Amino acid sequence: MPDVFISYDRDDDAQVKRVVTRLERAGLDVFLDTERIKPFKSISDSVRAALNGSRVLLAYYSVTYPSRWYCQEELTAAYLAGDGRVLLVNPESSIDHIGPERLRDTLIASHPATKEALDRLVGEVVARVAETGGVIGDFGGREPRWLTERPRAAAPNPFAGRWAEQWWLHSALRPIGPLTERAPAPVVAVHGVAGIGKTALAVEYVRRFGSAFSGGVAWQPEREQDGADRLWVLDDVRGEPAEVRRLLPREAACLLLTRDPRLAELGVSLELGDLETELPEDLSEAASGDTGLRIRLGKAGAVLDPPHILDGLYSTPATQLAPTIDRLLPEVRDSWDAVRVFTAVAPSPVSVLLLADALAVARGTNRAAEFESAHEHVVALLSRGVLRGSPLGEEFELPPAFALALRQGDPEPAQAERLRAATLRVLTLRTRSSRPAVASRSQRTKLDEEEQRGAHRVLNELRYRIAVRELPSGEGSLQKALGSLHTLMVRLREIRADLHPLALRRSTAVRPGLESIFGRLLDDLLPHLLTRWHPRLDEHLELRPSDVGSNSHELAWPHNAELRKELAQFQAEAREIANELGVLSGTPFAR
Known part of the structure; x- marks a missing residue:
């Protein structure tokens, strides 16, 4: 040999x-x-x-x-x-x-x-x-020691790659080598849209790497199966982050598979993207978001030419899309009108504001009346793995494969056409309004007054939250501070939704503008701080011993000083923004 x-x-x-x-x-x-x-x-x-x-x-x-x-x-x-x-x-x-x-x-x-x-x-x-x-x-090649029944789900045969992801998982789930002292049991959250291949990846990872966990592997385990040097696999996890956190093991490494990107905050996270295949570019783009469809199209390519396959995806019925339609219909049944707006512009992203505007045009209401419902639909579709995007982001995307499937599976084609027309009308109006426009004197006066009221509301939100109030060294709760900033983000989005688009002007060299202020807070400062620190602090707080007080445990966090420093930097920039809002609102900001 x-x-x-x-x-x-x-x-x-x-x-x-x-x-x-x-x-x-x-x-x-x-x-x-x-x-x-x-x-x-x-x-x-x-x-x-x-x-x-x-x-x-x-x-x-x-x-x-x-x-x-x-x-x-x-x-x-x-x-x-x-x-x-x-x-x-x-x-x-x-x-x-x-x-x-x-x-x-x-x-x-x-x-x-x-x-x-x-x-x-x-x-x-x-x-x-x-x-x-x-x-x-x-x-090599040893079978893992199973503590539960093996999963019924099987990876595509042969398993379609994802080698980089498997190595990443192994590094995250076993962050320290077996001959040195072990780190606290890691939690790794793999999230992605429905059908992207999360379970298939976990099955193959366990098949190849599972024997590295000497205590065994448990798929959908019971609480009593917790233990050192074990691997838990929790598949298709749904629910609020706080609820799911209570399900996690204390000693075993945990691989959490979910459609909901909000659960990424529970540990180290990996968003699973499209499988790399040898599909031609146009077929690859059409199948984006659905690994099963990519594999089916790859097999069809062995006997049919790509243009013929692509035409088949747009015909009725498209047999290649049937599994995708069956998987998605239960997830969208309560959000069809919102889905229709996304399918109208897919694969272009849609913001909550655009969705609210399109629904308002179609229903004869206004943005304020539709905003809360639009936001709820986006959160629901995101958590069910229908949309791509960050929970703290401003825009969300319906994968092209899902758009093809949902157009064919829509039970009310006439309503779909009405929503498509409403969405295109909103986009046309936005394009026109983005050009330099001269408003009448009376209209401009009303818009100025609306901008002034909006600036005053934003200033009040900043003034009465931790955004501009200093947090003395060693005092105050960082958990409450971050919670306050998260609430601030939600309130700012609501305020912006209430304002007329023409009242949202960009800053110039001589005057501040609300659109630019919202952009700095919602697209830059707040997401950067919250996505970096909120999950890390929550993870530390979960490890608090029962005999240690919350404040003492938080002060003992190794990153306490670092977070306070970044929070102070954020507050300095927020105070500058508050001064600009004082100019717009006519109410000077006083610390």
Whole structure:
């Protein structure tokens, strides 16, 4: 059996063969597969047998190596066999392409461009082979110890890649190596739209990496199955973050799978995006958001040409879309009018304000009457995995695959057309209003008065919240401060929704404008502070011992001073904004 298995991108074969020749001259038995393998294909049974029978794996880790599925499959199998069975050669000038970072510990001599460098590389490989007993197959490929029934869901056969995501998960779920002191049990939240492949990714991760958890793996576990060095997998998790937090284990590492991006705050998070495939660009764009559809279109491409497949997606009925329609209909049944607005402009993003305006035009009401309902629909669709976007963001997107499916699955096509027309009318009016316009004197006076009232409302919100009130060092609650700022964000959105679009002017060199002020607060300052610190503080507070007071526990947080510093910086900028609002409202800001 081979001493050394060579793992490499076939495009690097010329450089690799030079290394192989020198290894063989040193007396090593080297396995080098020269068969051309497509980037998105797995390895053959014969190559897998050679890998399992080798002592060590030598990876020629060029910049294209991580994108080759067969390379990642070989590397993973050898790495999980442990005992230093992976050696990396880096032919590039930097190590940025080598990930995760723990792989960098396996680097040996740098690129063997000279005879001396090649000699050093051969010497290191010879020494490693001599000190390594057994073969990779003796230790790798072990089944995880199951504490529950295995999940019924299965990954696509063969599993469609996601190697980078699997390595990321392993680094996040096992942040410290097994021979050193363990960190607190991590929580990793994988979120993404419905059907993007979260469960399939978790199934494959557990299949390949699950044996690393010596205590076992539990899928949808019971509370009594908590324990050290175990992995919990919680699938299709729904609910408010505070409710879900109570379900998390205290000792086991936890992989949480959810459609709801709000749950990302419960731990380290990964938003799962589209699967990388060999689909033509137009088909790839049409299938964006739905991994199952991408796989079905890939299979159809083996017998049909891309234009024919694409036309089939727009025909009625489109059989390729049937599984997508069946999955989405239960999730949108209470929000059809909102969905119709999103489908009218997909894949362009939609803000809550645009949604409220479109609903108002279609129903003969106004923005203020529709804003709260529009916001509730967006939150619901986001949490159900129908929309993409950040919970604290301003705009949200319906994936193209979902738009195709929901247009075909709409039970009221006439209503869909009315909402489409209303949405286009709002967009047309916005385009016109964005041009320089001259309002009548009476109209301008009313708009100025509305702007003044709006500025006064915003100023009051800033004045009576932590936004401009200093938090003395070592005093006050950071949790309450962040909660106050979150409420401020909600109130600012409500105030902006109440104002006429022409009352929202941009700042100029001579006067401030409400539109620019809202932009600074809602698009920059508040999201930056809250998304960075809110989840981290909540995670610390969850670990409070029962015999330690809330204030004492918060003061003991290692990041306490850092957050207070950033909060002070935010307050300084908020006070500048308050001064500008004082000019607009006619009520000077006084600290």
